Amino acid sequence: MPIPAIRQPVIDSGLPASQNPSTQPVPSKPRLRLWRPESSPETNSSLLENSELDDRHGIGLRRPWMTWSYLIASLIAGITITTLAGCHWASASQNSQGAAMYNQGQYTGAMEQFQKAIASNPKDPDGYYNLAATTHRLGNQRQDPNLIRQSEALYNQCLDHDPNHVDCHRGLAVLLVDSGRPDRAFTLLKNWAAQNPTLAEPRIELARLYEEHGEPQTALKYLEDAVQTDANNPRAWLALARLRESSGDPVQALQNYQRVLALGGGVGGSSALATERVAALSRQINSANDARLNSGGTQIASPAFGSTRY
Missing domain, CATH: 1.25.40.10 (Tetratricopeptide repeat domain)
Structure with a gap:
Protein backbone atom coordinates (compact mmCIF):
# COMPACT_ATOMS: atom_id res chain seq x y z
CA MET A 1 0.00 0.00 0.00
CA PRO A 2 1.86 3.15 -1.15
CA ILE A 3 1.76 6.41 0.79
CA PRO A 4 -0.93 8.60 -0.85
CA ALA A 5 0.06 11.73 -2.69
CA ILE A 6 0.63 15.12 -1.09
CA ARG A 7 -2.61 17.11 -0.77
CA GLN A 8 -2.88 20.23 -2.91
CA PRO A 9 -4.61 23.13 -1.14
CA VAL A 10 -8.00 24.48 -2.15
CA ILE A 11 -8.44 28.23 -1.78
CA ASP A 12 -11.92 29.36 -0.82
CA SER A 13 -11.67 32.46 -2.98
CA GLY A 14 -12.19 30.33 -6.08
CA LEU A 15 -8.65 30.93 -7.36
CA PRO A 16 -6.49 28.01 -8.52
CA ALA A 17 -4.28 26.65 -5.76
CA SER A 18 -1.21 27.24 -7.91
CA GLN A 19 -1.87 30.96 -8.28
CA ASN A 20 0.12 33.18 -5.98
CA PRO A 21 -2.31 34.45 -3.37
CA SER A 22 -0.23 37.52 -2.63
CA THR A 23 -1.28 39.04 -5.95
CA GLN A 24 -4.97 38.74 -5.19
CA PRO A 25 -6.99 41.56 -3.64
CA VAL A 26 -7.66 41.29 0.07
CA PRO A 27 -11.39 40.93 0.80
CA SER A 28 -12.89 44.31 1.58
CA LYS A 29 -14.50 44.96 4.92
CA PRO A 30 -18.26 44.55 4.93
CA ARG A 31 -20.26 47.68 4.23
CA LEU A 32 -22.36 48.84 7.14
CA ARG A 33 -26.00 49.75 6.70
CA LEU A 34 -26.42 52.53 9.27
CA TRP A 35 -29.77 53.61 10.75
CA ARG A 36 -30.81 57.13 9.89
CA PRO A 37 -33.31 59.05 12.02
CA GLU A 38 -35.45 60.21 9.14
CA SER A 39 -36.40 56.61 8.38
CA SER A 40 -38.34 56.24 11.62
CA PRO A 41 -41.87 57.62 11.96
CA GLU A 42 -41.34 57.90 15.71
CA THR A 43 -38.63 60.54 15.39
CA ASN A 44 -39.63 64.07 16.37
CA SER A 45 -38.79 66.36 13.45
CA SER A 46 -38.30 69.34 15.77
CA LEU A 47 -35.63 67.42 17.59
CA LEU A 48 -33.76 67.00 14.31
CA GLU A 49 -34.12 70.66 13.45
CA ASN A 50 -32.83 71.84 16.82
CA SER A 51 -30.08 69.26 17.09
CA GLU A 52 -26.50 70.47 16.76
CA LEU A 53 -25.71 67.21 14.90
CA ASP A 54 -26.01 67.30 11.13
CA ASP A 55 -27.10 64.35 8.97
CA ARG A 56 -23.63 62.83 8.85
CA HIS A 57 -23.70 62.28 12.61
CA GLY A 58 -27.29 61.14 12.89
CA ILE A 59 -26.50 57.45 13.28
CA GLY A 60 -26.68 57.53 17.06
CA LEU A 61 -29.49 59.94 17.55
CA ARG A 62 -32.24 57.47 18.46
CA ARG A 63 -30.44 54.60 20.23
CA PRO A 64 -26.73 55.42 20.23
CA TRP A 65 -25.74 52.36 22.30
CA MET A 66 -27.32 49.98 19.78
CA THR A 67 -25.90 51.74 16.75
CA TRP A 68 -22.36 52.03 18.03
CA SER A 69 -22.40 48.45 19.33
CA TYR A 70 -23.43 47.24 15.88
CA LEU A 71 -20.76 49.41 14.26
CA ILE A 72 -17.99 48.11 16.52
CA ALA A 73 -19.13 44.48 16.18
CA SER A 74 -19.23 44.80 12.39
CA LEU A 75 -15.75 46.28 12.27
CA ILE A 76 -14.38 43.51 14.47
CA ALA A 77 -16.07 40.90 12.28
CA GLY A 78 -14.58 42.48 9.16
CA PRO A 163 -11.60 12.71 11.51
CA ASN A 164 -12.60 11.71 7.95
CA HIS A 165 -9.38 12.69 6.16
CA VAL A 166 -9.06 9.86 3.62
CA ASP A 167 -5.40 10.25 2.65
CA CYS A 168 -4.38 10.57 6.28
CA HIS A 169 -6.15 7.32 7.24
CA ARG A 170 -4.41 5.56 4.37
CA GLY A 171 -0.99 7.02 5.22
CA LEU A 172 -1.31 6.06 8.87
CA ALA A 173 -2.48 2.55 7.94
CA VAL A 174 0.59 2.18 5.68
CA LEU A 175 2.86 3.32 8.51
CA LEU A 176 1.30 0.87 10.97
CA VAL A 177 1.73 -2.02 8.54
CA ASP A 178 5.30 -1.05 7.67
CA SER A 179 6.20 -0.81 11.37
CA GLY A 180 4.91 -4.33 12.08
CA ARG A 181 1.48 -3.42 13.43
CA PRO A 182 -1.01 -4.58 10.78
CA ASP A 183 -3.57 -5.39 13.46
CA ARG A 184 -3.55 -1.72 14.47
CA ALA A 185 -4.03 -0.73 10.82
CA PHE A 186 -7.12 -2.94 10.51
CA THR A 187 -8.47 -1.61 13.82
CA LEU A 188 -7.92 1.98 12.67
CA LEU A 189 -9.92 1.51 9.47
CA LYS A 190 -12.63 -0.65 11.05
CA ASN A 191 -13.22 1.94 13.75
CA TRP A 192 -13.42 4.63 11.07
CA ALA A 193 -16.01 2.58 9.17
CA ALA A 194 -18.03 1.86 12.32
CA GLN A 195 -18.15 5.56 13.20
CA ASN A 196 -19.30 6.47 9.67
CA PRO A 197 -21.89 3.92 8.50
CA THR A 198 -22.98 6.12 5.57
CA LEU A 199 -19.46 6.81 4.27
CA ALA A 200 -17.99 4.66 1.51
CA GLU A 201 -14.36 5.77 1.92
CA PRO A 202 -13.51 3.67 5.00
CA ARG A 203 -14.77 0.55 3.23
CA ILE A 204 -12.69 1.33 0.14
CA GLU A 205 -9.56 1.63 2.28
CA LEU A 206 -10.38 -1.55 4.20
CA ALA A 207 -10.82 -3.41 0.91
CA ARG A 208 -7.42 -2.16 -0.25
CA LEU A 209 -5.81 -3.38 2.98
CA TYR A 210 -7.47 -6.82 2.81
CA GLU A 211 -6.51 -7.25 -0.85
CA GLU A 212 -2.87 -6.43 -0.07
CA HIS A 213 -2.97 -9.03 2.72
CA GLY A 214 -4.15 -11.75 0.33
CA GLU A 215 -7.86 -11.76 1.15
CA PRO A 216 -9.58 -10.68 -2.10
CA GLN A 217 -12.96 -12.16 -1.13
CA THR A 218 -13.11 -10.06 2.04
CA ALA A 219 -12.00 -7.06 -0.01
CA LEU A 220 -14.80 -7.75 -2.50
CA LYS A 221 -17.33 -7.81 0.33
CA TYR A 222 -16.22 -4.39 1.57
CA LEU A 223 -16.32 -2.90 -1.94
CA GLU A 224 -19.80 -4.25 -2.59
CA ASP A 225 -20.80 -2.70 0.72
CA ALA A 226 -19.16 0.58 -0.36
CA VAL A 227 -21.16 0.88 -3.60
CA GLN A 228 -24.34 0.03 -1.72
CA THR A 229 -23.52 2.71 0.83
CA ASP A 230 -22.81 5.32 -1.87
CA ALA A 231 -23.90 4.28 -5.35
CA ASN A 232 -22.53 7.51 -6.83
CA ASN A 233 -18.96 7.14 -5.58
CA PRO A 234 -16.65 6.64 -8.59
CA ARG A 235 -13.71 5.60 -6.36
CA ALA A 236 -15.74 2.70 -4.99
CA TRP A 237 -16.80 1.54 -8.46
CA LEU A 238 -13.26 1.88 -9.80
CA ALA A 239 -11.83 -0.19 -6.95
CA LEU A 240 -14.55 -2.80 -7.46
CA ALA A 241 -13.87 -2.92 -11.22
CA ARG A 242 -10.13 -3.41 -10.74
CA LEU A 243 -10.65 -6.16 -8.14
CA ARG A 244 -13.13 -8.01 -10.35
CA GLU A 245 -10.82 -7.73 -13.34
CA SER A 246 -7.87 -9.11 -11.39
CA SER A 247 -10.12 -11.91 -10.08
CA GLY A 248 -10.98 -13.02 -13.62
CA ASP A 249 -14.46 -11.54 -13.98
CA PRO A 250 -14.14 -9.31 -17.09
CA VAL A 251 -17.88 -8.98 -17.73
CA GLN A 252 -18.64 -7.56 -14.28
CA ALA A 253 -15.45 -5.51 -14.38
CA LEU A 254 -16.50 -3.95 -17.70
CA GLN A 255 -19.87 -2.96 -16.26
CA ASN A 256 -18.18 -1.42 -13.22
CA TYR A 257 -15.73 0.58 -15.36
CA GLN A 258 -18.66 1.81 -17.42
CA ARG A 259 -20.34 2.93 -14.20
CA VAL A 260 -17.22 4.94 -13.33
CA LEU A 261 -17.47 6.77 -16.65
CA ALA A 262 -21.19 7.34 -16.21
CA LEU A 263 -20.41 9.08 -12.90
CA GLY A 264 -17.90 11.40 -14.54
CA GLY A 265 -14.77 9.35 -14.05
CA GLY A 266 -13.83 10.55 -10.60
CA VAL A 267 -10.64 12.50 -9.88
CA GLY A 268 -7.09 12.31 -11.14
CA GLY A 269 -6.52 9.77 -13.90
CA SER A 270 -9.55 7.64 -13.03
CA SER A 271 -11.46 8.63 -16.16
CA ALA A 272 -8.55 7.83 -18.49
CA LEU A 273 -7.96 4.51 -16.73
CA ALA A 274 -11.64 3.55 -16.92
CA THR A 275 -11.79 4.49 -20.61
CA GLU A 276 -8.71 2.40 -21.39
CA ARG A 277 -9.99 -0.61 -19.46
CA VAL A 278 -13.44 -0.43 -21.07
CA ALA A 279 -11.82 -0.58 -24.53
CA ALA A 280 -9.44 -3.40 -23.53
CA LEU A 281 -12.12 -5.51 -21.83
CA SER A 282 -14.55 -5.00 -24.71
CA ARG A 283 -11.94 -6.37 -27.14
CA GLN A 284 -11.18 -9.25 -24.78
CA ILE A 285 -14.84 -10.21 -24.37
CA ASN A 286 -15.55 -9.93 -28.10
CA SER A 287 -12.52 -12.06 -28.96
CA ALA A 288 -13.62 -14.69 -26.45
CA ASN A 289 -17.11 -14.76 -27.92
CA ASP A 290 -15.73 -15.13 -31.46
CA ALA A 291 -13.46 -17.97 -30.38
CA ARG A 292 -16.35 -19.72 -28.67
CA LEU A 293 -18.48 -19.51 -31.81
CA ASN A 294 -15.72 -20.84 -34.03
CA SER A 295 -14.95 -23.77 -31.75
CA GLY A 296 -18.52 -24.66 -30.89
CA GLY A 297 -18.90 -27.37 -33.60
CA THR A 298 -21.30 -25.35 -35.73
CA GLN A 299 -21.08 -26.59 -39.33
CA ILE A 300 -21.80 -24.46 -42.36
CA ALA A 301 -23.93 -26.28 -44.96
CA SER A 302 -22.18 -27.01 -48.25
CA PRO A 303 -24.05 -25.97 -51.42
CA ALA A 304 -25.92 -28.87 -52.99
CA PHE A 305 -25.10 -28.57 -56.68
CA GLY A 306 -27.63 -30.17 -58.97
CA SER A 307 -30.58 -29.23 -56.83
CA THR A 308 -33.88 -29.20 -58.69
CA ARG A 309 -35.07 -26.06 -56.93
CA TYR A 310 -33.54 -23.77 -59.53
Whole structure:
Protein backbone atom coordinates (compact mmCIF):
# COMPACT_ATOMS: atom_id res chain seq x y z
CA MET A 1 0.00 0.00 0.00
CA PRO A 2 1.86 3.15 -1.15
CA ILE A 3 1.76 6.41 0.79
CA PRO A 4 -0.93 8.60 -0.85
CA ALA A 5 0.06 11.73 -2.69
CA ILE A 6 0.63 15.12 -1.09
CA ARG A 7 -2.61 17.11 -0.77
CA GLN A 8 -2.88 20.23 -2.91
CA PRO A 9 -4.61 23.13 -1.14
CA VAL A 10 -8.00 24.48 -2.15
CA ILE A 11 -8.44 28.23 -1.78
CA ASP A 12 -11.92 29.36 -0.82
CA SER A 13 -11.67 32.46 -2.98
CA GLY A 14 -12.19 30.33 -6.08
CA LEU A 15 -8.65 30.93 -7.36
CA PRO A 16 -6.49 28.01 -8.52
CA ALA A 17 -4.28 26.65 -5.76
CA SER A 18 -1.21 27.24 -7.91
CA GLN A 19 -1.87 30.96 -8.28
CA ASN A 20 0.12 33.18 -5.98
CA PRO A 21 -2.31 34.45 -3.37
CA SER A 22 -0.23 37.52 -2.63
CA THR A 23 -1.28 39.04 -5.95
CA GLN A 24 -4.97 38.74 -5.19
CA PRO A 25 -6.99 41.56 -3.64
CA VAL A 26 -7.66 41.29 0.07
CA PRO A 27 -11.39 40.93 0.80
CA SER A 28 -12.89 44.31 1.58
CA LYS A 29 -14.50 44.96 4.92
CA PRO A 30 -18.26 44.55 4.93
CA ARG A 31 -20.26 47.68 4.23
CA LEU A 32 -22.36 48.84 7.14
CA ARG A 33 -26.00 49.75 6.70
CA LEU A 34 -26.42 52.53 9.27
CA TRP A 35 -29.77 53.61 10.75
CA ARG A 36 -30.81 57.13 9.89
CA PRO A 37 -33.31 59.05 12.02
CA GLU A 38 -35.45 60.21 9.14
CA SER A 39 -36.40 56.61 8.38
CA SER A 40 -38.34 56.24 11.62
CA PRO A 41 -41.87 57.62 11.96
CA GLU A 42 -41.34 57.90 15.71
CA THR A 43 -38.63 60.54 15.39
CA ASN A 44 -39.63 64.07 16.37
CA SER A 45 -38.79 66.36 13.45
CA SER A 46 -38.30 69.34 15.77
CA LEU A 47 -35.63 67.42 17.59
CA LEU A 48 -33.76 67.00 14.31
CA GLU A 49 -34.12 70.66 13.45
CA ASN A 50 -32.83 71.84 16.82
CA SER A 51 -30.08 69.26 17.09
CA GLU A 52 -26.50 70.47 16.76
CA LEU A 53 -25.71 67.21 14.90
CA ASP A 54 -26.01 67.30 11.13
CA ASP A 55 -27.10 64.35 8.97
CA ARG A 56 -23.63 62.83 8.85
CA HIS A 57 -23.70 62.28 12.61
CA GLY A 58 -27.29 61.14 12.89
CA ILE A 59 -26.50 57.45 13.28
CA GLY A 60 -26.68 57.53 17.06
CA LEU A 61 -29.49 59.94 17.55
CA ARG A 62 -32.24 57.47 18.46
CA ARG A 63 -30.44 54.60 20.23
CA PRO A 64 -26.73 55.42 20.23
CA TRP A 65 -25.74 52.36 22.30
CA MET A 66 -27.32 49.98 19.78
CA THR A 67 -25.90 51.74 16.75
CA TRP A 68 -22.36 52.03 18.03
CA SER A 69 -22.40 48.45 19.33
CA TYR A 70 -23.43 47.24 15.88
CA LEU A 71 -20.76 49.41 14.26
CA ILE A 72 -17.99 48.11 16.52
CA ALA A 73 -19.13 44.48 16.18
CA SER A 74 -19.23 44.80 12.39
CA LEU A 75 -15.75 46.28 12.27
CA ILE A 76 -14.38 43.51 14.47
CA ALA A 77 -16.07 40.90 12.28
CA GLY A 78 -14.58 42.48 9.16
CA ILE A 79 -11.09 42.51 10.64
CA THR A 80 -11.47 38.88 11.76
CA ILE A 81 -12.65 37.73 8.32
CA THR A 82 -9.78 39.54 6.62
CA THR A 83 -7.23 38.05 9.03
CA LEU A 84 -8.58 34.50 8.61
CA ALA A 85 -8.59 34.86 4.82
CA GLY A 86 -4.98 36.05 4.94
CA CYS A 87 -3.97 33.06 7.09
CA HIS A 88 -5.73 30.65 4.72
CA TRP A 89 -4.07 32.16 1.65
CA ALA A 90 -0.63 32.04 3.28
CA SER A 91 -1.13 28.40 4.30
CA ALA A 92 -2.38 27.44 0.83
CA SER A 93 0.61 29.10 -0.84
CA GLN A 94 3.06 27.36 1.48
CA ASN A 95 1.36 23.99 0.94
CA SER A 96 1.57 24.51 -2.83
CA GLN A 97 5.27 25.36 -2.66
CA GLY A 98 5.89 22.37 -0.41
CA ALA A 99 4.02 20.03 -2.77
CA ALA A 100 6.09 21.24 -5.72
CA MET A 101 9.31 20.64 -3.79
CA TYR A 102 8.09 17.20 -2.66
CA ASN A 103 7.39 16.20 -6.28
CA GLN A 104 10.95 17.26 -7.16
CA GLY A 105 12.37 15.09 -4.38
CA GLN A 106 13.37 18.07 -2.22
CA TYR A 107 11.90 16.60 0.96
CA THR A 108 13.76 18.75 3.48
CA GLY A 109 12.65 21.94 1.76
CA ALA A 110 9.12 20.58 1.47
CA MET A 111 9.03 19.91 5.21
CA GLU A 112 10.03 23.52 5.92
CA GLN A 113 7.18 24.81 3.75
CA PHE A 114 4.65 22.50 5.40
CA GLN A 115 5.83 23.61 8.84
CA LYS A 116 5.25 27.22 7.77
CA ALA A 117 1.78 26.26 6.49
CA ILE A 118 0.89 24.80 9.89
CA ALA A 119 2.20 27.93 11.62
CA SER A 120 0.06 30.09 9.31
CA ASN A 121 -3.07 27.99 9.84
CA PRO A 122 -2.79 25.56 12.78
CA LYS A 123 -6.28 24.17 12.09
CA ASP A 124 -5.66 23.09 8.48
CA PRO A 125 -5.52 19.26 8.42
CA ASP A 126 -3.80 19.17 5.02
CA GLY A 127 -0.75 20.91 6.43
CA TYR A 128 -0.36 18.20 9.08
CA TYR A 129 -0.99 15.47 6.51
CA ASN A 130 1.55 16.86 4.05
CA LEU A 131 4.19 17.17 6.76
CA ALA A 132 3.37 13.66 8.03
CA ALA A 133 3.64 12.10 4.56
CA THR A 134 6.95 13.86 3.86
CA THR A 135 8.39 12.87 7.25
CA HIS A 136 7.16 9.31 6.62
CA ARG A 137 8.95 9.22 3.25
CA LEU A 138 12.19 10.52 4.75
CA GLY A 139 11.91 8.09 7.65
CA ASN A 140 11.62 5.17 5.24
CA GLN A 141 14.53 6.38 3.12
CA ARG A 142 16.84 6.89 6.08
CA GLN A 143 15.50 3.97 8.14
CA ASP A 144 15.07 6.49 10.96
CA PRO A 145 12.65 5.33 13.68
CA ASN A 146 12.49 8.84 15.17
CA LEU A 147 11.14 10.25 11.91
CA ILE A 148 8.62 7.41 11.73
CA ARG A 149 7.40 8.25 15.24
CA GLN A 150 7.15 11.93 14.31
CA SER A 151 5.12 11.14 11.20
CA GLU A 152 2.76 8.92 13.21
CA ALA A 153 2.13 11.79 15.63
CA LEU A 154 1.51 14.19 12.72
CA TYR A 155 -0.96 11.78 11.08
CA ASN A 156 -2.89 11.70 14.34
CA GLN A 157 -2.84 15.51 14.57
CA CYS A 158 -4.31 15.63 11.08
CA LEU A 159 -7.12 13.29 12.16
CA ASP A 160 -7.73 15.44 15.25
CA HIS A 161 -8.64 18.29 12.89
CA ASP A 162 -10.42 16.15 10.27
CA PRO A 163 -11.60 12.71 11.51
CA ASN A 164 -12.60 11.71 7.95
CA HIS A 165 -9.38 12.69 6.16
CA VAL A 166 -9.06 9.86 3.62
CA ASP A 167 -5.40 10.25 2.65
CA CYS A 168 -4.38 10.57 6.28
CA HIS A 169 -6.15 7.32 7.24
CA ARG A 170 -4.41 5.56 4.37
CA GLY A 171 -0.99 7.02 5.22
CA LEU A 172 -1.31 6.06 8.87
CA ALA A 173 -2.48 2.55 7.94
CA VAL A 174 0.59 2.18 5.68
CA LEU A 175 2.86 3.32 8.51
CA LEU A 176 1.30 0.87 10.97
CA VAL A 177 1.73 -2.02 8.54
CA ASP A 178 5.30 -1.05 7.67
CA SER A 179 6.20 -0.81 11.37
CA GLY A 180 4.91 -4.33 12.08
CA ARG A 181 1.48 -3.42 13.43
CA PRO A 182 -1.01 -4.58 10.78
CA ASP A 183 -3.57 -5.39 13.46
CA ARG A 184 -3.55 -1.72 14.47
CA ALA A 185 -4.03 -0.73 10.82
CA PHE A 186 -7.12 -2.94 10.51
CA THR A 187 -8.47 -1.61 13.82
CA LEU A 188 -7.92 1.98 12.67
CA LEU A 189 -9.92 1.51 9.47
CA LYS A 190 -12.63 -0.65 11.05
CA ASN A 191 -13.22 1.94 13.75
CA TRP A 192 -13.42 4.63 11.07
CA ALA A 193 -16.01 2.58 9.17
CA ALA A 194 -18.03 1.86 12.32
CA GLN A 195 -18.15 5.56 13.20
CA ASN A 196 -19.30 6.47 9.67
CA PRO A 197 -21.89 3.92 8.50
CA THR A 198 -22.98 6.12 5.57
CA LEU A 199 -19.46 6.81 4.27
CA ALA A 200 -17.99 4.66 1.51
CA GLU A 201 -14.36 5.77 1.92
CA PRO A 202 -13.51 3.67 5.00
CA ARG A 203 -14.77 0.55 3.23
CA ILE A 204 -12.69 1.33 0.14
CA GLU A 205 -9.56 1.63 2.28
CA LEU A 206 -10.38 -1.55 4.20
CA ALA A 207 -10.82 -3.41 0.91
CA ARG A 208 -7.42 -2.16 -0.25
CA LEU A 209 -5.81 -3.38 2.98
CA TYR A 210 -7.47 -6.82 2.81
CA GLU A 211 -6.51 -7.25 -0.85
CA GLU A 212 -2.87 -6.43 -0.07
CA HIS A 213 -2.97 -9.03 2.72
CA GLY A 214 -4.15 -11.75 0.33
CA GLU A 215 -7.86 -11.76 1.15
CA PRO A 216 -9.58 -10.68 -2.10
CA GLN A 217 -12.96 -12.16 -1.13
CA THR A 218 -13.11 -10.06 2.04
CA ALA A 219 -12.00 -7.06 -0.01
CA LEU A 220 -14.80 -7.75 -2.50
CA LYS A 221 -17.33 -7.81 0.33
CA TYR A 222 -16.22 -4.39 1.57
CA LEU A 223 -16.32 -2.90 -1.94
CA GLU A 224 -19.80 -4.25 -2.59
CA ASP A 225 -20.80 -2.70 0.72
CA ALA A 226 -19.16 0.58 -0.36
CA VAL A 227 -21.16 0.88 -3.60
CA GLN A 228 -24.34 0.03 -1.72
CA THR A 229 -23.52 2.71 0.83
CA ASP A 230 -22.81 5.32 -1.87
CA ALA A 231 -23.90 4.28 -5.35
CA ASN A 232 -22.53 7.51 -6.83
CA ASN A 233 -18.96 7.14 -5.58
CA PRO A 234 -16.65 6.64 -8.59
CA ARG A 235 -13.71 5.60 -6.36
CA ALA A 236 -15.74 2.70 -4.99
CA TRP A 237 -16.80 1.54 -8.46
CA LEU A 238 -13.26 1.88 -9.80
CA ALA A 239 -11.83 -0.19 -6.95
CA LEU A 240 -14.55 -2.80 -7.46
CA ALA A 241 -13.87 -2.92 -11.22
CA ARG A 242 -10.13 -3.41 -10.74
CA LEU A 243 -10.65 -6.16 -8.14
CA ARG A 244 -13.13 -8.01 -10.35
CA GLU A 245 -10.82 -7.73 -13.34
CA SER A 246 -7.87 -9.11 -11.39
CA SER A 247 -10.12 -11.91 -10.08
CA GLY A 248 -10.98 -13.02 -13.62
CA ASP A 249 -14.46 -11.54 -13.98
CA PRO A 250 -14.14 -9.31 -17.09
CA VAL A 251 -17.88 -8.98 -17.73
CA GLN A 252 -18.64 -7.56 -14.28
CA ALA A 253 -15.45 -5.51 -14.38
CA LEU A 254 -16.50 -3.95 -17.70
CA GLN A 255 -19.87 -2.96 -16.26
CA ASN A 256 -18.18 -1.42 -13.22
CA TYR A 257 -15.73 0.58 -15.36
CA GLN A 258 -18.66 1.81 -17.42
CA ARG A 259 -20.34 2.93 -14.20
CA VAL A 260 -17.22 4.94 -13.33
CA LEU A 261 -17.47 6.77 -16.65
CA ALA A 262 -21.19 7.34 -16.21
CA LEU A 263 -20.41 9.08 -12.90
CA GLY A 264 -17.90 11.40 -14.54
CA GLY A 265 -14.77 9.35 -14.05
CA GLY A 266 -13.83 10.55 -10.60
CA VAL A 267 -10.64 12.50 -9.88
CA GLY A 268 -7.09 12.31 -11.14
CA GLY A 269 -6.52 9.77 -13.90
CA SER A 270 -9.55 7.64 -13.03
CA SER A 271 -11.46 8.63 -16.16
CA ALA A 272 -8.55 7.83 -18.49
CA LEU A 273 -7.96 4.51 -16.73
CA ALA A 274 -11.64 3.55 -16.92
CA THR A 275 -11.79 4.49 -20.61
CA GLU A 276 -8.71 2.40 -21.39
CA ARG A 277 -9.99 -0.61 -19.46
CA VAL A 278 -13.44 -0.43 -21.07
CA ALA A 279 -11.82 -0.58 -24.53
CA ALA A 280 -9.44 -3.40 -23.53
CA LEU A 281 -12.12 -5.51 -21.83
CA SER A 282 -14.55 -5.00 -24.71
CA ARG A 283 -11.94 -6.37 -27.14
CA GLN A 284 -11.18 -9.25 -24.78
CA ILE A 285 -14.84 -10.21 -24.37
CA ASN A 286 -15.55 -9.93 -28.10
CA SER A 287 -12.52 -12.06 -28.96
CA ALA A 288 -13.62 -14.69 -26.45
CA ASN A 289 -17.11 -14.76 -27.92
CA ASP A 290 -15.73 -15.13 -31.46
CA ALA A 291 -13.46 -17.97 -30.38
CA ARG A 292 -16.35 -19.72 -28.67
CA LEU A 293 -18.48 -19.51 -31.81
CA ASN A 294 -15.72 -20.84 -34.03
CA SER A 295 -14.95 -23.77 -31.75
CA GLY A 296 -18.52 -24.66 -30.89
CA GLY A 297 -18.90 -27.37 -33.60
CA THR A 298 -21.30 -25.35 -35.73
CA GLN A 299 -21.08 -26.59 -39.33
CA ILE A 300 -21.80 -24.46 -42.36
CA ALA A 301 -23.93 -26.28 -44.96
CA SER A 302 -22.18 -27.01 -48.25
CA PRO A 303 -24.05 -25.97 -51.42
CA ALA A 304 -25.92 -28.87 -52.99
CA PHE A 305 -25.10 -28.57 -56.68
CA GLY A 306 -27.63 -30.17 -58.97
CA SER A 307 -30.58 -29.23 -56.83
CA THR A 308 -33.88 -29.20 -58.69
CA ARG A 309 -35.07 -26.06 -56.93
CA TYR A 310 -33.54 -23.77 -59.53
